[in-house]
Amino acid sequence: MHQHPWQNGMELLEDVLKNKNCISTGCEGIDTVLNGGLRKGQLTELAGPSSSGKTQVCLCTALHVADKEMGEVMFLDTGNSFSSKRIASMMEKEIRLERVMTRIFHQAVFDIFTMFTVLNDLCLNLRQEEERNRERKLCLLIIDSISSLITPILGGKNSNGWSMMVSIGFLLKKLAYEHNIAVLVTNHTVGGERGSSKPALGESWKCIPHVRLFLSNDRETYIRNVSVLKHTSVILGRSSTFMINDGWKI
Template sequence: MVILREGMCPGLDAGLLRNLRAADVKTVEDLVSSDTEELARKCSVSYKALLAIRRVLLAQHTAFPVSGADLYEELLSSTAILSTGNPSLDKLLDSGLYTGEITELSGGPGSGKSQVCFGVAVHISYRLKQSVVYIDTTGGLTAGRLLEMLQTETSNTEEQMAALQRIQIFRLFDVYSLLDCLYGLRSGGLQQASVGGGSVKTVIVDSVSAVISPLLGGKHNEGMSLMIQVAGVLKTMAKDFNVAALVTNHVTRSGSGEVQPGLGASWSHIPRTRILLERLEPAAAVSPSGLRSATLIKSSRQPCHIKAEFDLGWWSRSEEGSSRKRKLDETDS
């Protein structure tokens, strides 16, 4: 408990201190937990001056209890939900990607992890008009592929270019470069990456396991330390800057042969939401080869192990094509 003293912060002089004590406000905790407006009236001081003192004291002494209701209100006011652009995936994610959190897509080769990331980036940059930071650690992202997807969204060249400009791409192929990039983004790079009037709302790392898994195992524990550093900076960046972090991960098999996300138990606590992607084999010639199964394997909002099916080609459909398909479906039914 910290007793209020004269000169603790600008504006806290002897006269105000006497008035505060007369109002039974003797500690820093008393002051910051009081109704500022009512206290200003009792102490004959301006509300603005007392609010400034309160803010300084809060910054200097932060170890005060906060009620669950206050935290919940703060969460509601700060969290945004970003649609992935795919209704099936959004439903599985309880409406989309949540800012302040890490969402993981895991899957084997050909499961569609990168394709989903491409689609999410295009949807957020074009439809939501927000900037995206895309960290490519596998060399799989090309501007041509993004442009191809944007061309199905709009035939307007200026709109295509504006959307492309909102996707900032970093190509990094080792964990040290990844850490340098993430620390740089957290230290001010996110503001610099905001272009076209939209702030950065999504940071995509495709793939986080590509640069970490080669360093895990064996006699050295450096890989584990680097993985925890990556996790830490991603989590603080997501929370402090209110962005949604989307990462991809490879898969391994458990002792019983079950497919599970890679990077081990320590990493499993990092993402708030984890989705396992798997390729669905076409049952017939008419079945689309882009059909994927998505299983929710970790979530704080939805029951685990619920599944959804979606077509990777969803993000490459034009609005006109989708409208025609809906009309045909309605006619057929």
């Protein structure tokens, strides 16, 4: 188990100011609102409507982390969103492609029970690596999308769906904290008050992610806007814009 030493308030503040344990997403606008990027030990949610660019951000982040040798990436795909061709199209130099792709591990997961199995196996494997004093290479876990698995089990008279949703959320937080990795999940949106959009999965899920980001887009200009809905150290409502499309190179 990864041991986190006791820290006083000043040490925690210094950690934030120096962007320690931050993983850059490769998207300048997102890194700006996050004060450096995704934080290890935390669960970050990226919510947005269909075609807002959530999957593209996940692919860009996976590519950036693997390319900059920050560590390995596990990509859990719940809706056939992962595309090695899209990642290859983002590479400016093909000579780097093999090196990058060998650091990104993909697995399709189409139901909540399989997700529990995969995450528990991952916890066990990481724990065994640490007990054997092996260098842990995994630094980022991506789930695109978490809501695709959870939404079908919610509603009706069966309360097990809500308990499973909370259980999967706390399992992800435990995985992030105990093994010091960053976890990024995507969530779709539903209609809110006065015709606005809000992240799906309701109030029970709302308290689970450490960080919640909302992504929106202008389909004509490819300009994305990302804003902070929840963060442990960033002012709510903080936002930034960036451009991202299928032709974006890294």
